[in-house]
Amino acid sequence: MPTEVVAPSSTNAPVRRERYDAIIVGAGITGLYQLHRLRQLNLSVRLLEAGDGVGGTWYWNRYPGARFDSESYTYGYMFSKELQEEWSWSEAFAGQPEVERYLNFVADRLQLRGDIELGTRVAAAHFDEDSNSWSVETEHGRTLTATYFITAVGILSAPFTPPIPEIEGFDGECFHTGLWPDKHVDFVGKRVAVVGTGSSGVQIVPTIAEEAASLTVFQRTPNWCTPLSNHPISPEQARVIRKHYREIHRICMATPTGFKHTMRPESALSVPPEVREAYFEQIYGEPGMTMIFKNFCDISTDQSANDLVTDFLARKIKQRVHDPRVADMLIPKDHGYGFKRPPQENGYYEAFNRDNVELVSLFDEPIERFVPEGIQTATRTIALDMIILATGFDAVTGTILRMDIRGTGGRRLKDQWADGPHTYLGIFAERFPNLFIIGGPQSSLGNNPRLTEVQVDWVAHCLSLMKARGDNRIEATSEAVDEWFEHVQEGASKVLNKDAKAWAYGSNIPGKKRAFLLYANGLPTYASFLSEVEKDGYRGLSLSWHPGKETLDDDASLPASISRSGGPNIVTAAHGAA
Ligand code: NA7
Numbered sequence: 005m006p007t008e009v010v011a012p013s014s015t016n017a018p019v020r021r022e023r024y025d026a027i028i029v030g031a032g033i034t035g036l037y038q039l040h041r042l043r044q045l046n047l048s049v050r051l052l053e054a055g056d057g058v059g060g061t062w063y064w065n066r067y068p069g070a071r072f073d074s075e076s077y078t079y080g081y082m083f084s085k086e087l088q089e090e091w092s093w094s095e096a097f098a099g100q101p102e103v104e105r106y107l108n109f110v111a112d113r114l115q116l117r118g119d120i121e122l123g124t125r126v127a128a129a130h131f132d133e134d135s136n137s138w139s140v141e142t143e144h145g146r147t148l149t150a151t152y153f154i155t156a157v158g159i160l161s162a163p164f165t166p167p168i169p170e171i172e173g174f175d176g177e178c179f180h181t182g183l184w185p186d187k188h189v190d191f192v193g194k195r196v197a198v199v200g201t202g203s204s205g206v207q208i209v210p211t212i213a214e215e216a217a218s219l220t221v222f223q224r225t226p227n228w229c230t231p232l233s234n235h236p237i238s239p240e241q242a243r244v245i246r247k248h249y250r251e252i253h254r255i256c257m258a259t260p261t262g263f264k265h266t267m268r269p270e271s272a273l274s275v276p277p278e279v280r281e282a283y284f285e286q287i288y289g290e291p292g293m294t295m296i297f298k299n300f301c302d303i304s305t306d307q308s309a310n311d312l313v314t315d316f317l318a319r320k321i322k323q324r325v326h327d328p329r330v331a332d333m334l335i336p337k338d339h340g341y342g343f344k345r346p347p348q349e350n351g352y353y354e355a356f357n358r359d360n361v362e363l364v365s366l367f368d369e370p371i372e373r374f375v376p377e378g379i380q381t382a383t384r385t386i387a388l389d390m391i392i393l394a395t396g397f398d399a400v401t402g403t404i405l406r407m408d409i410r411g412t413g414g415r416r417l418k419d420q421w422a423d424g425p426h427t428y429l430g431i432f433a434e435r436f437p438n439l440f441i442i443g444g445p446q447s448s449l450g451n452n453p454r455l456t457e458v459q460v461d462w463v464a465h466c467l468s469l470m471k472a473r474g475d476n477r478i479e480a481t482s483e484a485v486d487e488w489f490e491h492v493q494e495g496a497s498k499v500l501n502k503d504a505k506a507w508a509y510g511s512n513i514p515g516k517k518r519a520f521l522l523y524a525n526g527l528p529t530y531a532s533f534l535s536e537v538e539k540d541g542y543r544g545l546s547l548s549w550h551p552g553k554e555t556l557d558d559d560a561s562l563p564a565s566i567s568r569s570g571g572p573n574i575v576t577a578a579h580g581a582a
Contacts (some may be wrong), residue, residue: 024048026467027140027150029126029407032060033107034443034456035156037081040114041464045471050148051116052140054125056186058111060158062103067184067392069207070100073232073348074451075292077245078264080106082253083457087113092242096291097234097348128408129153131437136477136552138438151476152467154440155404156456159448159521162402164513166199166395169373176378177390181208182397191215194389197379199371201227205394206347212392213355220386221356222379224366225505226336228317232348233291260526261450265297272300272309284316296342297450303342304499310340317341324353333365343501345508399507400445400521401425411436424510424519428480428488428544429534431459437479445521446492447530455527462534466542475547484544495525 026042028035031053042049055063072079076093091109094102111117128141131153138153163182165171171178179185181204196216198205201223213219237245245252256262272280280300287294295313302309318335325331334353355361369381378388398406401421409417412435420426420433427433430447431440440463443456470478496502510516523530537543 022148023137024050024148024150026050026152026154027052027129027138027148028154028156029053030060030156030158030161031055031058031111031120031122032062032156032158032161033079033081033453034158034460035060036107036110036114036116037083037457038154038156038442038460038463039116039119041460042467043116043119045464045468047467047471049119050150051120052124052126052142052148053120053122056123057104057108058116058120058122059104059107061160062100062107064161064163064182065184065204066100066104066186067179067181067204067208068189068211069209069350070181070184070204071095071207071232071234072097072103073203073293074262074453075264076102076237077249078252078256078262078451079453081110081453081457082249083461085249088246088249092239093237093245095234095236097232126407128410129439130408130410130414131412131439133412134552136438136550152438152440153409154442154463155407155444156442157403157444159400159443159452160397160507162398162406164396164398164402165393167514168371171374173376174374174378174388174391175376176388178393179390180393180395181205189390191390193217195378195387196220196390196392197222197386197388198392198394200394200396201225201347202394202396203345203347204396206349206352208392208394209361210349210351210355213358213361217360219355219361220379220388221361221363222366222371223333223363225338226334227344227347228314228336228341229347229349229352230288230295230317232350233289234350235291256451256454256527257531258528259297260524260528261297262454262527263293263297263451265292265294267297267299267301269301271302271306272312273302273306275300280312281316284313288316288320293346293348293450296346304501307340307500310342310500313341321353326357330356330363333363339504339506340500343504344506396507396512398513398516399510400448401510402513404441404444409436409439411439423517425521426485426489428484429537430488430523430530431463432478432480432485432545434480434482434485437477446488447523448521449523449527449530455530458527458531458534462538465538470547473547475549476552477546477548477550478542479546481544481546487544491525492520492523495523496520499524 025047026049028038028051031051035051039049039051057063075096076098081087091106125143126140127143130139132139137149137151140148163180191212192215194216195218196212197220198209199222206229209221252264255264259266287298300309303313321334322331325334356363369383372380372382378386405418415435425445427446430444433439442459443452449455505511508522509518510521511518
């Protein structure tokens with residue numbers, strides 16, 4: 005795996021390599037781990053990160069109230085005993101500042117910073133057939149090359165600003181929750197509006213309600229929100245968690261979504277109403293995603309079972325919100341429970357009992373435009389000092405496709421995925437050799453760090469094997485991509501949310517083709533798929549060696565014991581293929 009020194013320094017500064025074995029994009033939880041694993045293989049790696057700090061999602065989403073909805077100790081890294089022993093989470097669901105501190109701690113502890121370049125957004129990556137390498141261009145016009153190009157950009161990282169007329173015309177402060185500034189934002193005494201009531205809106209509303217002079221919440225679609233029930237982790241609890249990390253990991257890896265919760269095995273319809281009601285009450289009060297992932301096993305597959313949950317949750321909203329008209333506005337009418345990722349809240353419903361908080365339904369009173377003094381709706385002008393856009397993300401494919409990625413023959417990934425993503429294993433795209441997509445479309449599921457650790461390990465193992473064999477090119481076959489597509493669709497067809505207007509289908513973005521973007525067959529199925537592919541000699545993938553202009557000289561230096569596969573590509577059958 006050659007590297008090339010192209011920028012010898014005339015000073016004593018370290019020489020900068022501009023050619024690498026691998027370039028990783030994104031210094032979030034996935035990218036940091038991928039960097040660590042590839043460095044263990046002695047590959048030369050550069051990680052490029054758009055932000056000025058590490059953390060990814062937890063760097064950008066620093067709005068007040070941002071926090072985990074996965075248990076802290078199930079979201080963090082689980083590959084290292086040292087990291088687990090040296091870090092203590094202070095809360096069951098850590099807030100953004102603590103998560104960002106954690107990821108900085110990891111970057112320091114694993115000594116990753118020397119290979120990370122911050123403030124460097126990747127604009128384009130083009131595969132060059134002749135050199136068998138990726139040419140990666142930053143938005144500042146610098147070009148780096150690498151044999152392997154690895155995206156670890158997260159699924160909720162391309163903030164979406166809705167096409168509201170004259171959105172630039174507001175004279176006050178305006179922030180997107182996904183691009184929150186790294187400074188104190190003061191709400192005290194201000195007239196504030198929040199547009200959007202997904203997880204971000206639901207998290208930020210209670211804080212602003214307490215501090216602002218007035219808060220107007222613009223809601224298009226209400227969500228089924230349940231209490232997060234966060235709590236501090238005592239030193240004794242931390243000790244128990246540390247002791248049981250292995251067991252916690254095993255449990256998470258055995259659940260479909262990577263959370264620690266397991267579904268109750270009976271149907272919601274099979275138990276007496278009073279038993280069901282008591283159980284709903286219990287899991288409503290328990291911390292975290294229990295209402296969705298500890299519920300009866302058929303709530304996502306049987307409409308009648310789902311109706312029982314929504315009936316319970318609607319009653320809860322009516323109990324918690326004093327004004328029946330506002331309570332009714334907050335009850336979803338267009339989707340069942342779990343059809344969209346349900347926000348976890350901390351005093352969200354109670355915020356609407358305050359005199360300084362108003363809920364505006366965009367169906368009754370649409371926003372016409374932003375004006376210098378605030379927001380003009382169909383019926384009035386609302387004067388504001390600050391507008392917060394909690395309007396979500398071009399999810400899963402957004403950040404990948406905002407880069408101009410081109411494969412063989414100059415083919416653009418954006419064109420190839422115009423009708424939705426097509427991958428093999430969620431990792432490979434046909435005709436994009438040596439591109440690895442980690443934590444992206446057709447693989448992502450609930451508690452994503454548990455998924456991406458599997459992918460990162462698998463990719464690291466694959467590259468180590470390629471290195472040992474002398475291969476330097478890997479590409480998915482067309483049959484394998486088609487079969488993965490069928491496998492992903494089959495999983496999606498089993499759940500009730502097929503018609504939901506959710507980011508998981510891309511339907512929150514005007515003009516985005518509707519396609520299922522995630523993976524619904526479950527983490528254990530995914531993980532066993534990956535290991536079977538490996539055991540079957542990387543079936544569905546073509547591994548080969550390409551000389552490439554820049555690697556010819558290097559060939560002679562290879563130890564004789566390492567054989568080049570050379571010659572015809574090794575193509576093995578995809579899952580289920582002949
Ligand atoms: P979400 O969940 O996509 O929520 C975005 C919100 O913004 C949602 O309420 C949208 O309403 C609303 N929205 C979007 N476009 C508009 C326009 N044009 N006008 C008014 N309102 C609009 O993003 P979040 O950041 O809250 O959460 C993302 C994920 O982060 C979440 O699922 C968790 O996994 C963590 P809509 O529902 O589309 O009618």
